Structure formats: structure tokens, C-alpha cells
Amino acid sequence: MLWVKRLICGIVALIIGGGGIYLIMLDTQIWQAVGFCLFVVGLALGYIAVTQKMPRYNFWITLIAVGLCYALYTTNSGNKTDVSSIRPQSVTNNDVTEPKKENKIPQKKKPKKKSKLSSYPKITGRAEVIHANVFYISGRYVRLFGVDAPDSDQICSDINESSYNCGQEAISWIRGWIDDNIIDCYLLKVNPKGQDLATCVWGDYDIGAALVGAGWAIANTSETDIYAPYEAKAQSELSGLWQGSFYSPEDWRNIKRDTNNFTIKRRSKGGFFNFKSLF
Numbered sequence: 001m002l003w004v005k006r007l008i009c010g011i012v013a014l015i016i017g018g019g020g021i022y023l024i025m026l027d028t029q030i031w032q033a034v035g036f037c038l039f040v041v042g043l044a045l046g047y048i049a050v051t052q053k054m055p056r057y058n059f060w061i062t063l064i065a066v067g068l069c070y071a072l073y074t075t076n077s078g079n080k081t082d083v084s085s086i087r088p089q090s091v092t093n094n095d096v097t098e099p100k101k102e103n104k105i106p107q108k109k110k111p112k113k114k115s116k117l118s119s120y121p122k123i124t125g126r127a128e129v130i131h132a133n134v135f136y137i138s139g140r141y142v143r144l145f146g147v148d149a150p151d152s153d154q155i156c157s158d159i160n161e162s163s164y165n166c167g168q169e170a171i172s173w174i175r176g177w178i179d180d181n182i183i184d185c186y187l188l189k190v191n192p193k194g195q196d197l198a199t200c201v202w203g204d205y206d207i208g209a210a211l212v213g214a215g216w217a218i219a220n221t222s223e224t225d226i227y228a229p230y231e232a233k234a235q236s237e238l239s240g241l242w243q244g245s246f247y248s249p250e251d252w253r254n255i256k257r258d259t260n261n262f263t264i265k266r267r268s269k270g271g272f273f274n275f276k277s278l279f
Contacts, residue, residue, distance in 0.1 A: 009049035016042035117199060120186040127183055127200070132170035132216055133208070134195060135185070142185050142198040146224040147208040148249045149217035156246035159238075166241055170216035173240070177210060178202060215240020218248065 016038050023035025123142075127135040132149035135142050149170050150156070156166035181202055189197035200207045211217040212227045215234035218241070219227035235242045247255065 006049045009045055012045055014042065014046070016045065018042070117186040117201075120188055121190075122184055122186050123198075124182060124184050126180055127178060127185075129171050129175050129178075131167070132174050132211060135183075135200065137183070137185055137200075141195045142187070142200065143195040144208045144211070144217075145188050145197050145199045146220050146227050147212055147217050148220040149211065150241070150246070150249050150252065154247070154249065154252045156241060156244060158244040161244065166216075166246060170211075170240070173214060173216050174207070174211055177214075178207070183207065213239075215242050217241075 019035070019038050019042075021035065021039060023031045024039065025035075123138040123140060125138040127137045130136055130141070131151050133144040133147045134149075135144075150167040152167040152171060154165070154167040155163050158164055183200050183202045185198040185200040187196050187198050191197070208217075209227060209230050212219055213230040213234055215237070219225070219231040221228060234240060
């Protein structure tokens with residue numbers, strides 16, 4: 001029975017070892033590695049079939065060394081490129097094709113859309129500046145839409161924490177910027193008994209954007225957000241009001257309103273004929 005076991009073990013060793021040699025002959029390195037492992041297993045089984053003993057450590061060391069040498073050889077040979085197989089390709093005139101000229105049909109230019117402001121009634125004239133954002137023009141009082149500026153009596157603090165009349169500074173700036181030029185105001189909301197809400201322009205310039213961008217007004221975000229970027233730019237550059245500290249124009253008006261509503265009650269002096277003290 002022993003020779004039968006040896007025969008079976010030897011046949012299995014030949015099959016596994018032969019399969020390993022076949023894989024080693026392939027060009028793919030991963031299959032070569034698998035083939036080498038199978039070849040080692042086949043050799044080990046063959047050794048066991050002949051000697052009926054497990055191989056010693058020197059057998060395994062020899063196989064591992066041979067495998068490493070073979071792996072290094074295949075890696076270096078795979079990275080080499082046969083320069084003689086690379087031939088420069090000549091470019092002939094027939095290979096260069098000129099781009100085809102397309103006959104484009106000229107398209108009609110779309111008419112430019114008119115500005116939305118043109119749909120609102122317009123008043124034109126020289127503006128008398130009441131507050132930085134309130135003008136008197138062509139017999140009407142108009143307030144700039146989306147812009148809130150300090151009233152003419154508002155006090156602020158500069159960078160040195162010294163107080164100054166920021167309301168008058170804002171008025172002086174807008175007066176100097178408009179410089180007695182003709183402006184156009186588009187009435188967005190008409191108030192017969194008060195100030196009309198309007199967007200005013202000087203040529204192609206939005207006066208509200210210029211005022212907020214210079215830092216002498218803030219964006220009234222309760223009406224629109226279009227002037228918020230101008231406010232952020234002025235704040236980052238410490239321009240106008242942003243050079244120091246200030247109340248928002250709305251808060252300043254509330255402070256004035258509360259101060260005007262505050263009254264001092266005088267107490268009557270007591271005396272012999274003061275009958276109110278009895279009650």
C-alpha cells in the first residue's frame with residue numbers, strides 16, 4: 001500500500017508542478033508568481049513522495065532564493081522597451097486636414113430690453129439735498145429706495161472716538177458728488193402727503209449705490225438687498241460712517257422720538273393751604 005501512496009503523491013506533484021511551469025511561461029507577472037508557487041508545491045510533494053519526509057529548511061531557502069532571482073529578472077526585462085521597434089511616423093500633407101468653413105447664418109440681434117425703471121414716472125431737475133437720502137426735486141420730496149442715511153442732526157464717533165456731525169458730512173458728500181447736475185428720479189411709490197419713494201440716477205450712475213458705496217448711508221434691506229454688497233465694501237474699507245461707531249439712522253430717530261416724549265413732572269410745594277396733601 002505504501003507504493004500506491006507514493007505513486008499518487010508523485011502524480012499529483014507532476015500535475016501541480018507542470019501547471020506551475022506552464023504559468024511561469026506566460027507573459028503576465030501575476031500568473032508567473034502563481035506558477036512559481038505551484039511549482040514549489042509540486043517539488044515539495046515530489047520530495048515527500050520519494051523520501052516520505054518533509055523537506056529541510058535548506059530546501060525551502062534554495063527555492064525562495066531562486067524565486068526571488070526569477071522575479072527580479074522578469075521585472076527588469078518587463079520595464080525595458082525595445083527602442084528599435086519605435087519608428088518615427090512621417091507626416092504628409094495628406095494627413096493634415098484644414099478645418100471646414102461652416103456657412104453660419106447671421107442671426108438677428110435681439111433688441112435690448114428696456115430698463116425696468118423706464119416703466120415708472122420720472123421727474124428731472126436739480127436736487128436740493130434735505131438729508132443725504134432725501135431730495136427736493138421738481139416740487140416733490142423723494143427718498144431713495146433701499147437706502148437709509150443719517151438725518152442732518154445725527155452725531156457719530158470717528159476713528160479717534162471724537163464726536164462729529166455725520167449727518168452733515170453725508171449731505172456734504174452727496175452735494176459735492178452730484179455737483180448741481182441734472183438728475184432723474186423714477187417714482188416707485190407716490191405719497192401725496194409725504195416723501196415719494198424713488199430711485200435716482202445721474203447719467204448711468206445709481207445715486208443710492210454711490211452713497212452706500214462711499215459709506216455715508218447703509219442698505220435698507222427691509223426694502224431691497226441690491227445695495228448690501230456696496231455696504232459690505234464700504235465697511236471693509238472703513239469708509240464714511242464705518243470709520244468709527246454710529247447708531248443706525250432708524251435707531252437714532254427712535255432715540256430722538258423717545259427723548260422728545262420724555263417730560264418732567266413738577267411737584268407742587270407743600271404749604272399750610274395745600275389741601276392736595278390731605279388726599
